[in-house]
Amino acid sequence: MAFISSGYNPDKPMEDRITDIGPRKYDEFYPPVIAKNKGTWLYHEYLQPGVFVHVAESGDEVYTVRCGGARLMSVTHIREICEIADKHCGGYLRFTTRNNIEFMVDGKDKVQPLIDDLESRKFDAGSFKFPIGGTGAGISNIVHTQGWLHCHTPATDASGPVKAVMDVLFDEFKNHRMPAHVRVSLACCLNMCGAVHCSDIAILGYHRKPPLLDHEYLDKMCEIPLAIASCPTAAIKPSKVELPDGKKVNSVAINNDRCMFCGNCYTMCPSLPLADTEGDGIVLMAGGKVSNRVSAPKFSKVVVAFIPNEAPRWPTTCDVIQKMVEVYAGEARKYERLGEWAERIGWERFFEKCELEFTHHLIDDFRDPAYYTWRQTSQFKF
Amino acid sequence: MKHEIPMLDQLESGPWPSFVSDLKQEAERRAKNPDNIEYQIPVDVVEDILGVLELSFKHGRTHWKHGGIVGVFGYGGGVIGRYCDQPEMFPGVAHFHTMRIAQPGGKFYTTEHLRRITDLWDFRGSGITNMHGSTGDIIFLGTTTKQLEEIFYELTHNIGQDLGGSGSNLRTPADCIGQARCEYACYDTQDLCYDLTMEYQDELHRPAFPYKFKFKFDGCPNGCVASIARADMSFIGTWKDDIKIDQEAVQAYIGGEFVPNAGAHSGRDWGAFDIQKEVIDLCPTECMWMDGKELKIDNRECTRCMHCINVMPRALRIGDERGLSIFAGAKAPILDGAQLGSLIVPFIKAEAPYTEIKENVIEPIWDWWMEEGKNRERLGELMKRQGLQKLLEMANFEPDPRMVQEPRTNPYIFWKEEEVEGGWERDINEFRKHHQR
């Protein structure tokens, strides 16, 4: 492994430096049919789940085949995507906001060969490389964060639970039989670097124990004022601690009752780790949406306060989600989103129908917004 | 394989694409190295990723630590420092930093560009990516400190491509597919996104904000990039005039020649299309009706929720007087609870060079937030702390009933002295002439 220089000179970092050039401009990468018809599309139609056509004023058509992707992707896999795009799509492709891959062709005759090719490709162990679906009134791909694969504050994994849940929801990914689309999202801690708080179903990692205190090393590794300032609830204060050997050191004390388990102090100070096998797990939320269609955008609500991390396949999490999806699919009206359905029947009915236990954890007690979630009417259901 | 991974092995079964299978194929390819690549970070890096992830599955705990110093010279964002807390067991990933690479608009790629990016990352990094990260960037997952500048140099010199944002910066803006392939788009999301990204490169790379700041661009109220839920400033396309109706196409839907909702409900028998039940009765403002064979819309009452257009895309089209609405202050829950974006500009034209959007909206709001925002306070939290009125005042916007769901329910108005006739300074002796002590 010999070091090969790019041309960068570490002694003169500013020499020949190029900065602030941004991304490449979008229109360099448009397929010809897109470049030609941009802004003049008339309508679209789904031919089957995952396959749709857009028709332009010119009469031109673009056919899109959408495939699910694990957003965690190797360069080998990306090269395979490129190979497919070269073979069928003139060397163009795109990704969607929800980690799907879209292959576009400009004629109907090119669609079936593309579908056949995509469906024939499997990993050695048997899973599909490019399952087709994720459109219309079905369940699209899960947007998610890094989890145990790369993050320092996760309370659960991301790629693992996503794979497990998508295996369970796979038929719905490939189908159009939901009342409306169902958006599932996962964030592996409450900081939500992937904002999941307006999803039909949100899987959220949550810690339940305050950080550990590595007193012996804390003052050596960390700047105490910065650790204190990092806490959003001001739960950390400076303290002097006597170690078992009688030595006195500077450290911090944590007001455990104020800790909201965010991990910000661990980001600032590696002597305050908070990951814990029993403490960490999953919160399930439901009923959010971002579109303005029919009803206004709304937040997801907590429907299960805690499910332990059950690696490698998170069976309880999968079961609860599957049950919610089944009940929703069976009971909601056409076009009704999960949250709209829950509001129409009442959340008390939602818990009953989905066979979920209602515990005190589900009643909001966090700051101002809490009051607005309590019931101030005599209208409720028995 | 260097490590036994019995738990991860169980994630190879099932139909959904297995990231474990993908990581394994990458590990094998690196080990064989058929293309004779002079790998710049350990060859067995992917085996160590699998190993450390298996250990996390076993422990139920992460094995990563954060690092804040690493980056490329002169930029305060785009690189996130990562270190493994078991470096002896997994030396390949001991130093394993993330890089954020600015994605092109609409996430369109040529294979030529994508291959150049993957070749670079294969050579100088782990070969593992996210396509894409939550904010929108391409994520390069794991390389050593020494490679950061090398990668940046090659990106900028050979691929014409920059890093994205992280930290207290403008984050990499992201857009929906927009007019490129969607008939609902009310403005060119990709052009506005690109224009603002280029205009504010300095804000994107050199942190001077109190906290992160996100722009997201949705072409219509369907909101496919979720801007109203996650962007400090959310741009949502809209129109002011009438929905365009093709009455013949309406009849084609009623007659069953066209499938409703573009065929999105094809997997189940919902019965024959019923325009009354499926469109007119679901209209939130009840502004539609059938007049014989004609569909009528009282457009003045329409709130552009998109439902009727979504159900009958061949019969109904967005209006022609197009622009966008701007919402401010969305954020995830931490700290004071989640916030959706609040309407601050009901309608503005979106035409290049977008001067009005930049000079009359973005920059005055940034000035206010940069001066008044506390450390780590998102715009939405400042709006809650100082009030929507304050934002309007700082940006010189006229108050508009469209900005609220309802007027206030308390009368505790903090009148300003200049608003009250005669001011607050009064002569007590003058008062006492008419009122005894």
Place this chain on the structure above:
Amino acid sequence: MEYEEAKQLIVDGLTKKQKVKSKFYFNDLAKIIDMKPREAKKLINQLVQEGVLEYWSSGSTSMYGLKGTGKQAHAEHED
């Protein structure tokens, strides 16, 4: 304000606080040179460019410090 004057103020200001902490928010620096944030930005960027200041990032938030100071470099094995 001239660059040299701003540099002196910031170096002195941060050096004084070294015993307590080594990382500062952008607005702390703007206050030291008594400038509005958007005006201070140019000068502070130049200090980074010339290697007087360096960034520290939590991923979500950014801070500034005198180059090479603080305990983070050691904790992060980047010294």
